[in-house]
Amino acid sequence: MIDIVGIGDGGLADLPQRSRDLVLGARVLVGGRRHLDLIPDVPGQERHGWPTPLKAGLPALLTNVDAYAAPPGAVVVLASGDPLRSGVGTTIRNLVGADGVRIHPHVSSDTLARARMAWSAEDTTVLTLVGRGVDALRQHLDPGAHLVLLCSNGTTPAQIAGLLTSEGLGHSQLTAWWHLGGPAEGTRAATAADWDTTPTPDLVVVCAVIDRDQALAHPALSTAPGLPEAAYETDGQLTKRDVRASALAHLRPWRGGRLWDLGAGTGTVGIEWARAAEGAATIAVEQHPERAARIRANATHLGVSRAVTVIETDVLTAASDPDLPAPDAVFVGGGLTRDLLTAAWDRLTPGGRFVAHAVTLGTEAILVDAHARLGGHLTRITIEHATPLGRHLSWTPARPVVQWSATKAAAAQPGSRHTDTPTTP
Numbered sequence: 001m002i003d004i005v006g007i008g009d010g011g012l013a014d015l016p017q018r019s020r021d022l023v024l025g026a027r028v029l030v031g032g033r034r035h036l037d038l039i040p041d042v043p044g045q046e047r048h049g050w051p052t053p054l055k056a057g058l059p060a061l062l063t064n065v066d067a068y069a070a071p072p073g074a075v076v077v078l079a080s081g082d083p084l085r086s087g088v089g090t091t092i093r094n095l096v097g098a099d100g101v102r103i104h105p106h107v108s109s110d111t112l113a114r115a116r117m118a119w120s121a122e123d124t125t126v127l128t129l130v131g132r133g134v135d136a137l138r139q140h141l142d143p144g145a146h147l148v149l150l151c152s153n154g155t156t157p158a159q160i161a162g163l164l165t166s167e168g169l170g171h172s173q174l175t176a177w178w179h180l181g182g183p184a185e186g187t188r189a190a191t192a193a194d195w196d197t198t199p200t201p202d203l204v205v206v207c208a209v210i211d212r213d214q215a216l217a218h219p220a221l222s223t224a225p226g227l228p229e230a231a232y233e234t235d236g237q238l239t240k241r242d243v244r245a246s247a248l249a250h251l252r253p254w255r256g257g258r259l260w261d262l263g264a265g266t267g268t269v270g271i272e273w274a275r276a277a278e279g280a281a282t283i284a285v286e287q288h289p290e291r292a293a294r295i296r297a298n299a300t301h302l303g304v305s306r307a308v309t310v311i312e313t314d315v316l317t318a319a320s321d322p323d324l325p326a327p328d329a330v331f332v333g334g335g336l337t338r339d340l341l342t343a344a345w346d347r348l349t350p351g352g353r354f355v356a357h358a359v360t361l362g363t364e365a366i367l368v369d370a371h372a373r374l375g376g377h378l379t380r381i382t383i384e385h386a387t388p389l390g391r392h393l394s395w396t397p398a399r400p401v402v403q404w405s406a407t408k409a410a411a412a413q414p415g416s417r418h419t420d421t422p423t424t425p
Contacts, residue, residue: 001072002062002092004083006106009182009203011038019104022076028065031078039078054088058095072102081108086128086150110148112180113205116187119146126150134159138303139223139275141169143215149206154178154199157188157206161195164208168218171211178204223275225249227268232298237291238266239333242383243357243401250355250377250405251329253277260327261285262315262344263334267295267308270331274299274307282308283325285318319343332356336363341370351410358402367404376406 003026005019012020023029023039028046036047048065051057062068067075082105083089093101110126125140128150137160140147149160157176164172170193178201179185188200192208215221226245232238239247247269251259253276261270261284270282282304286292292312299308311318315335318324320343329352330344336356348354354376358364371378380402384395 001070001102002067002075002077002096002100003073003102003104004077004079004089004092005104006081006083006087006089006108007035007038007078008081008106008109008112009179009184011182012040014181015106019106022073022104023078025073026076027070027074028067029076029078030061030065035078035080050088055091058091062092062096068096068100081106081111085110085126086130107181109180109203109205110150113148113177113207116177116180117146117175117207119148119207124148129156129160132306134163135300135303135305137163138167138301140303141167141210141215141218141221143210143221144212145208145210145215147206147208147210149208151204151206153202154204157200157204158195158197160206160208161190161192161197164192164210165195169211169214171214173209173211175207176200176204177207178202180205225272225276227272227302231302232266232268233294233301234266235291235294237334238268239357240383240398243381243403244268244272246379246381246403247331247333247355247357248272248276250403251331251353253280253329255279257281257328258283258325259329259331260319260344260347262319262330262332262340263336264295264310265291265334267298267310269333270295270308271299271302271304273329273331274304275302280307283318283327284308284310285313285315286310287312287314316340316343319347327352329353330355336366338366338369341366345374345408348408350408352408353405354408355403355405358404359399364402367402370404370406374406376404379403379405 003022005022008014024042030048033049051061065075079087079089083103085108089103114124124146126148127140129136130150130152161174172192174192175189177187225248226241228241253273255277256279259270259273259282261282264270264284264286267284270284274280274282284295289312292310295310299305316339319340326347326349328349330348356367358367380400382400383398386393387396
């Protein structure tokens, strides 16, 4: 059993008695140098700093201090604030299992920041930028949003201000707080456009209020499906917004789900899948290097670079690769063949969803056959836009798209009830 104790800049004196007793009574105390320095010397207590790199060296450290066989209270780990808020507590739990840890949380830095700002938890989004870069902020820039941003170091606030200003959100209000709860606590406030780029001290949190008027004018901020084409860098190979919105409605992104976007082109469907749900991820397959680079650039610009993996190969090779992680959902927007549909369907996890589009008679026949064999829904989508005709407006039709969507049969659970009827081969 490993006890993980959260601690703040106020040190030992701010901890409840039970946590103080654990820290002072431990046979082994593990933590970062900053945290260890907050604890007075205890005769006979063994102390260890974190290995570098942490994840690679952590198993050996825990073995060295006999943590796997230690009774409760013998091995204590110090962590910042809430150990399970982007903290080492999650890393250790994943390593030893939930039954191998006891968590003793302290007030987290984001909670302290909200308290300083008098922001309610219900109205605030907390986002860690530690180890992720400020591009992760891009998908959270809703009009009037209240954001608490956990920063890597004192240079991050200026990077946040620069990103917001470059996106036309320079009127957004920023307040940086550092060393919250400790004797060195400090703060700085300004709009993003007027931000002093001098680094703040480390251990900094930024509270941001996104300017409502500027955000409403931004074309790419909503996480709803069907962003305008102007939100993407493209060579024209992209699923148009109305058809894209339909595809994502049938795919129904969910937390932690993995999509294969086969023949990704500009990457629109895969990127919007990743933006739609926390932890959703995309494997985008595109064989043309320039388009693959464009997908990466679009994913970065729209805040999901960590969630979108681009593979440069042909779609059938990727779909047939047993080492490629199996998809929870599949979208085929280009390069559809019978072999590709079969290979991707076979790899699709039970209960997973499949959506494919066709714009030619040949690929339409493939989807009609798939519908006959596998069930699902077959839809013909025709979109018309009003365009000038002399001094008047006239309807101009876009190329019709045939859409097939289906759900792969899931293993039946005793007593389960389903709102959808899954299809079977």
